Amino acid sequence: MIARLFWSVALPLVLMAGLAQISVPPRVLVRDEGTDQSSINTVDCLGSSVTCTASGAVWSLTVTGGGALGSYTALVLNTAGTDSAYGGTVCSNTFPRSLSGLGAANCSSVSLATDTSGTLAFGSGGTGLAAATGDTVMVSSGTAWIAEAMPNCGEAGTLNYATATNTFSCLTDGGGVGGGNFETAYLAFSAQQMDVLSTTTVNTTWVTATSVIVCAPQATDADGQTVENYYVTPFHITVSNLVGGASFDVTVLNPTGAGGTFRFGCTGA
Secondary structure, three states: OOOHHHHHHHHHHHHHHHHHHOOOOOEEEEEEOOOOEEEOOOOOOOOOOOOEEEOOOEEEEEEEEOOOHHOOOOEEEEEEEEEEEOOOOOOOOOOHHHHHHHOEEEEEEEOOOOOOOOOOOOHOOOOOOOOOOOEEEEEEEEEEEEEEOOOOOOOOEEEEEEOOOOOOEEOOOOOOOOEEEEEEEEEEOOOOOOOOOEEEEEEEEOOOHHHHHHHHHHEEEEEEEEHHHHOOOOOOEEEEEEOOOOOEEEEEEEEOOOOEEEEEEEOOO
């Protein structure tokens, strides 16, 4: 009984004395930018550029090899702890799509389907045309490319191009004198018993400086005339003063002195 009482008192005292002899290593609280990360017992500094030193209760972490980055005037590469200025990269007849971590270019050719957009302007060597309309051809006006429609002239027609307007048209067979473009000239005469000249200017855009134009009387009962007046009057007609893209003159000699307004149809190219 006495033995049990002894051990019940002595055993806790022995255990407490043993625990007092155990040395518990101190804990260090690690923070990042003021935020607690964890408590550690050991700090192990790794790498040739990292050095840890302790002085009393304070230890210091030193990182070397960073260099004075402000002395570089280019991108900086770090290879095995050594800084160096990036020397650039070259793509021959291609362009860089991306750079590797070491600055090496991934060179590639231009894909017109995926690498370009928009319409290349006339002044930059392009057409300036965003679409290809059916039955058109590109014609230069000197300042732009024009998608000009091509007419269907058929077997009996002749394709004609007017430089003044950059347009195409069809001419019908006129015995080698030209056709397809038609204008009406109205000339007024004062009634006299002698030859009478009358001149009028016909404004039209299809005329060129080298156009061949033929005019003939249009016998009609309009304008106060009769068809018979046209039959008995031997008009002499002259076309002159061709102004490209603008006009031409029609001069008519009326040898009978018949008065009033007469019509003359003019065709040419």
